Amino acid sequence: MAAPLLEVDDLRVEFGTGPETASVLNGVSYHVDEGETLAVLGESGSGKSVTAQTVMGILDTPPGRITGGAVRFRGEELLGAAPERRRLLRGESMAMIFQDALSALNPVYTVGFQIAEQFRFRRGMSRRDAMARAVEMLDLVRIPSAAQRVKEYPHQFSGGMRQRAMIAMSLALDPELLIADEPTTALDVTVQAQIMELLDELRRERGMGLILITHDLGVVAEVADRIAVMYAGRIVEQTDAASLYAHPAHPYTRGLMDSVPRVDDLGRGAGAPLRPIPGLPPSLSAIPNGCPFHPRCAYAVDVCTDEVPPLREIGAGHRAACHFAERFAAEGPDRPATQEVISR
Amino acid sequence: MSEPVLAVRDLVKHFPVTRGVVFRRTVGQVRAVDGVSLDLYPGETLGVVGESGCGKSTLAQVLMRLTPPTSGTATFEGEDLFAKRGAALTAWRRDMQIVLQDPYTSLNPRKTVGDIVGEPFDIHPEVAPKSDRQRRVQELLEVVGLNPEHIRRYPHQFSGGQRQRIGIARALALRPKVIVCDEPVSALDVSIQAQVLNLLSDLQREFGLAYLFIAHDLGVVRHLCDRVAVMYLGSIVETGTAEEIYTRASHPYTQALLSSVPVPDPSLRGRREAVRLEGDVPSPADPPSGCRFRTRCPKAAPVCAEDPPALEVRPSTDHPAACHFAEPPHLVRVE
Ligand SMILES: Nc1ncnc2c1ncn2[C@@H]1O[C@H](COP(=O)(O)OP(=O)(O)O)[C@@H](O)[C@H]1O
Numbered sequence: 001m002a003a004p005l006l007e008v009d010d011l012r013v014e015f016g017t018g019p020e021t022a023s024v025l026n027g028v029s030y031h032v033d034e035g036e037t038l039a040v041l042g043e044s045g046s047g048k049s050v051t052a053q054t055v056m057g058i059l060d061t062p063p064g065r066i067t068g069g070a071v072r073f074r075g076e077e078l079l080g081a082a083p084e085r086r087r088l089l090r091g092e093s094m095a096m097i098f099q100d101a102l103s104a105l106n107p108v109y110t111v112g113f114q115i116a117e118q119f120r121f122r123r124g125m126s127r128r129d130a131m132a133r134a135v136e137m138l139d140l141v142r143i144p145s146a147a148q149r150v151k152e153y154p155h156q157f158s159g160g161m162r163q164r165a166m167i168a169m170s171l172a173l174d175p176e177l178l179i180a181d182e183p184t185t186a187l188d189v190t191v192q193a194q195i196m197e198l199l200d201e202l203r204r205e206r207g208m209g210l211i212l213i214t215h216d217l218g219v220v221a222e223v224a225d226r227i228a229v230m231y232a233g234r235i236v237e238q239t240d241a242a243s244l245y246a247h248p249a250h251p252y253t254r255g256l257m258d259s260v261p262r263v264d265d266l267g268r269g270a271g272a273p274l275r276p277i278p279g280l281p282p283s284l285s286a287i288p289n290g291c292p293f294h295p296r297c298a299y300a301v302d303v304c305t306d307e308v309p310p311l312r313e314i315g316a317g318h319r320a321a322c323h324f325a326e327r328f329a330a331e332g333p334d335r336p337a338t339q340e341v342i343s344r
Numbered sequence: 345m346s347e348p349v350l351a352v353r354d355l356v357k358h359f360p361v362t363r364g365v366v367f368r369r370t371v372g373q374v375r376a377v378d379g380v381s382l383d384l385y386p387g388e389t390l391g392v393v394g395e396s397g398c399g400k401s402t403l404a405q406v407l408m409r410l411t412p413p414t415s416g417t418a419t420f421e422g423e424d425l426f427a428k429r430g431a432a433l434t435a436w437r438r439d440m441q442i443v444l445q446d447p448y449t450s451l452n453p454r455k456t457v458g459d460i461v462g463e464p465f466d467i468h469p470e471v472a473p474k475s476d477r478q479r480r481v482q483e484l485l486e487v488v489g490l491n492p493e494h495i496r497r498y499p500h501q502f503s504g505g506q507r508q509r510i511g512i513a514r515a516l517a518l519r520p521k522v523i524v525c526d527e528p529v530s531a532l533d534v535s536i537q538a539q540v541l542n543l544l545s546d547l548q549r550e551f552g553l554a555y556l557f558i559a560h561d562l563g564v565v566r567h568l569c570d571r572v573a574v575m576y577l578g579s580i581v582e583t584g585t586a587e588e589i590y591t592r593a594s595h596p597y598t599q600a601l602l603s604s605v606p607v608p609d610p611s612l613r614g615r616r617e618a619v620r621l622e623g624d625v626p627s628p629a630d631p632p633s634g635c636r637f638r639t640r641c642p643k644a645a646p647v648c649a650e651d652p653p654a655l656e657v658r659p660s661t662d663h664p665a666a667c668h669f670a671e672p673p674h675l676v677r678v679e
């Protein structure tokens with residue numbers, strides 16, 4: 001079998017020194033194939049962005065320190081690669097977009113200039129040809145009147161349009177992998193829906209691998225092929241989207257699902273209490289012994305405080321890091337089976 | 345039915361748009377709130393939903409008397425809210441409190457939690473005599489699920505969810521009748537958000553509070569609210585009970601909003617209707633003529649550019665919507 005497009009293997013990253021050392025990534029492993037959407041789901045501070053930055057080679061070291069693991073792109077190990085090689089891969093092979101498009105764009109250059117720059121410096125195109133390609137790129141991301149908008153500055157774009165412009169810029173050199181780090185978190189829901197649809201279409205048209213980083217269980221359910229759930233710098237569960245929602249195997253995954261107030265669901269009874277996960281995520285400089293989730297887990301028993309549950313295979317393509325994962329997966333979620341949806 | 349504790353009629357708040365530094369001229373108006381009417385009944389939760397910039401926070405600020413209205417009226421327990429001065433204003437402030445979105449900036453970083461939560465007692469010493477102050481504050485911390493021993497800690501020593509609890513404790517101190525919640529859980533992670541939502545429900549039951557609950561998250565609003573008002577560009581476009589809005593939305597904007605919310609259930613993928621709105625919300629400084637939603641409305645007709653639709657019940661609907669062609673959506677049951 002060919003190597004996956006991207007493979008992250010047992011990645012470990014720390015920040016700080018001495019007793020203040022924060023173990024931010026504690027053995028993160030995931031992979032994404034061509035044309036596939038992998039969603040990385042987790043609450044803030046769980047290490048989603050640090051993983052992505054390490055993959056892209058843009059993690060600040062210091063203060064960060066990569067202490068172990070590997071990142072392979074089409075089988076090529078990147079963590080030891082020369083800086084020129086990483087620079088070449090950025091843009092050409094892998095690209096990243098961020099939550100905050102405004103600060104990722106340069107305010108003093110037109111949007112068109114910033115896109116065209118890549119064609120000029122990395123493809124050796126003339127100014128004129130590069131600008132023509134920039135217009136095509138804006139067109140590709142469905143910006144109306146692209147030929148006019150290309151001459152505008154980032155502040156003249158709305159939030160949704162800026163995110164489109166950033167997508168255009170990231171796709172300019174035709175990368176095989178796009179990492180989207182919370183691309184719609186700052187946007188309103190109607191605009192979020194437009195952007196998610198656009199990303200999904202572009203992935204399909206180009207056969208691109210997409211890593212979608214998000215904290216929104218709804219977004220994940222609508223677009224992900226596979227999902228990796230992160231907690232305290234680890235992947236705690238990983239499987240295809242349908243199985244994750246139908247057979248959540250890790251108590252943290254189940255807790256997230258029980259915490260979300262759903263727009264389509266009076267099944268639990270309107271106003272019936274949500275079932276939040278008690279407590280807070282641990283400090284990354286004092287991660288609990290055993291299962292890192294045990295202080296918040298309703299099912300914790302003695303073995304959970306003593307032994308770290310490894311991320312292990314519990315079914316075809318379904319991996320979970322809980323001592324009792326099989327039992328939880330078999331129980332399924334606690335959710336009504338039927339509901340009403342708005343339809344044509 | 346009881347009398348509303350808060351009744352708002354035709355409320356308008358415009359902000360002038362100015363040009364020039366030396367000779368400041370007003371060149372236009374941002375019509376942030378442009379004719380809002382609503383009633384809040386004792387002990388209920390009224391949700392106000394809408395996308396950013398539609399005027400939700402401005403509405404809250406005007407009702408809290410933090411900025412004067414341009415026009416319109418509001419009564420609190422039957423008394424004119426905007427006419428209150430002096431002692432009457434101070435007395436009313438006990439009854440209506442606000443909780444803000446950002447647990448990071450809404451608490452003074454140099455004050456201890458005890459000072460922050462006890463601050464309302466400084467302004468209203470009649471509520472708690474000095475000797476009783478510490479006990480009352482500790483009681484409040486306990487009510488919102490914080491450790492009463494932490495009374496001498498500073499805000500930065502707490503997590504985001506805990507800080508939001510501090511803000512809630514402060515709002516509760518004077519035993520208000522109404523709390524305006526402006527996006528109180530928007531900045532919180534989902535597991536923490538659920539803790540705070542449950543806390544708000546518990547407190548409402550225990551103290552008989554009425555909430556004016558402002559949010560952009562339609563799931564949160566469905567969970568918490570008895571009634572809902574949907575805002576677009578400064579006006580309410582649809583209002584009804586939570587059930588009416590979430591199962592029989594009849595305004596095209598509400599329908600599009602609801603269909604845009606991703607549902608955490610992959611088995612519904614491709615089975616829900618997707619009403620995708622084109623483009624962005626127009627500027628409130630220059631709203632469209634007629635129906636304000638017409639530039640993005642999939643059902644817009646020529647009449648929509650001429651006549652602003654009234655917020656009223658129409659023949660095929662059971663609750664008010666501001667659309668000439670309001671009609672309920674088609675629902676199907678899926679397994
Ligand atoms: N430059 C940095 N210096 C110190 N700590 C950092 C830095 N970047 C990230 N961290 C820490 O790493 C942890 C994971 O961060 P991040 O990957 O951004 O989380 P997520 O994206 O899942 O919200 C956090 O606790 C954060 O404070």
Ligand SMILES: Nc1ncnc2c1ncn2[C@@H]1O[C@H](COP(=O)(O)OP(=O)(O)O)[C@@H](O)[C@H]1O
Nearest residue numbers: 359374376395396397398399400401402403628
């Ligand atoms: N002090 C102000 N001066 C001028 N415009 C304002 C002011 N406050 C709010 N606005 C404008 O009023 C509109 C409504 O804002 P806001 O009430 O904050 O909306 P929401 O809370 O729904 O996001 C926005 O266009 C905003 O830019």
Ligand code: SF4
Nearest residue numbers: 291294297304322323
């Ligand atoms: S290993 Fe134990 S503590 Fe950890 S998630 Fe499983 S049951 Fe809970």
Ligand code: SF4
Nearest residue numbers: 635638641648667668
């Ligand atoms: S009045 Fe016209 S433009 Fe406005 S919502 Fe109804 S159909 Fe759309």
Ligand SMILES: [Mg+2]
Nearest residue numbers: 048049050181
């Ligand atoms: Mg992040």
Ligand SMILES: [Mg+2]
Nearest residue numbers: 400401402527
């Ligand atoms: Mg606001």
